[in-house]
Amino acid sequence: MIEVNELSYLAGKKELLRRLSFEARSGELLAILGANGAGKSTLMKLLCRELVPAHGHIIFRGKNLQQYKLPELAKQRAVLSQQNTISVSFIVNELVMMGRYPHFEQLPALRDIEVVKLVMEDTGITHLSGRDYNTLSGGEQQRVQLARVLAQIYDCPDACLFLDEPTNGLDLLYQQQMMELARRMADKGYCVICILHDINFASRFADKILMLKEGRKVAIGSPLEVISHKNIFETFSINVKLMACEGYSCPLVIPAMIQNKP
């Protein structure tokens, strides 16, 4: 699905990513963890083709990412960004329809209207359909954006979905729902790549976790392989306790008290 080979990126002279290699397959949810400034967002931008790598390359669905035409790429991958404010206001229905823009020229086809209806049901925003986007709460706005992003790749069941800190600013229930939806998408065959801050969310929902530190790969593997004292200390520079919990295959991570350190 996505193969990253020896990927590096430079901002000025600073190396933001250093010889990073990994792969993500269809039907897999890959979580990216790392401290602030570890290069998570840069990696995401490179994977979405917002940035061009300095060295190395990204193979997306068997072809070099840079060789895709933008409209062609838009039908195979969609991105949910963190920033969701818009200056002019749109009706929710129209905003979700924007996800279908790569699929029609001037007027939406019946299929486009149908997909918009379906994704709005999936994300539970049907009742907001006629509302003005700017009058919605942060959580509602996030779900509208998610619906738009899903509409974009709805017809391509092995497309790639990028989520940049999708649980940011959401309450506990919405966080849970967001991650469950991401999980469902992966189970349907999509390749979901997701930047997360919450290690427990990552270990619970992801198939694979990639840990980054200063642009380098610390570890990659299944949650059970990767979640360890050593890796977490190396990635976040904090000590944690790992606690087994009933119903969770992977131990829960709890930050250790800093004051109690000798």
Add this chain to the structure above:
Amino acid sequence: MTRKNAYILTSLLVLLVGTMILSSCIGAVKISINELLAILGNQAGLSYPVTFRPQQAAILLNIRLPRVFLGVLIGAGLGISGAAVQGLFRNPLAEPGLIGISSGATLFAVLMIVLEVGLFRSLSGAMGFYALSFAAFAGACITTTVVYRLSVRNGRTVTTTLLLSGIAINALAGAFTGLLTYMATDEQLRTITFWSLGSLGGASWATVTGLLPFIVIPVAGLPLMAKSLNALALGDAEALHMGIDVRHLKRVIIVLATVAVGASVAVAGTIGFIGLIVPHILRMTFTADNRLVIPGSAILGATLLTLADLLARTIVVPAELPIGILTALIGTPVFLYIIITERNKNKI
């Protein structure tokens, strides 16, 4: 949704045609609708059972109609460029003047008027009346190119930089214009003032046909960008993720807006407000969907400017008010009214 847009656009078109007829009929010499049809029918070779005086025909065909069409073209050009530039900057306060189009045109026009440089003399020799228009258009293109070049970094247009360099270049052009105004003689001052307030007084079929391509191309091209501009409203990155070549989009919009506004300013001087308020009126009364706002701004802009020109030439007969004054006089209260109703609506 889209059917609703089609209804709105059709009603706006009807309104425009009505305004054009009204504006053709009213003036120092009155022409009734029947007489108007008779004169036009006569031109087309049809006989019509209404008589009219030859003087009426001469005035309609040689003075009034070209003026009405010039108003329609310029209004459409200013309106649609305003809508497109606001979409480009994702800012409802933006207007084409912001990227240096008007200030550049003014500077070059004033330069020509005041310095009467050798080049201008030879230009005048070759092009006569059009020399000033040509200079203004060239000025618009030069300043906009400078502003655009300043804002491109690593092949990407940075919107904030575009705005800031626009402000800087506008200030610079304004300063030079001020300097030239200071140096100007009384007679030159009059020309400058009249030019900078705008007027459709120079209308003739030659100006109309000369301006036509500069307006038709943007008016036909910009509505095709409406979908992309909607996507751009979500952000540069989001538009890119939706498969839109943002760099190309920005360049095309800037070029088309410069062509329309530059040519309009060149022919009629600077006419403010149309580009700013027309898109607003549509956005606040109907929707922010650019598929309506962009073509709608062309039609409504044409209507408003035709109406303003009708007032400009009838309100102080036999003299004539500069149209720029009128667009601001009518535009401001309408604009304020919309802002206030919108504010009250949001409060509830």
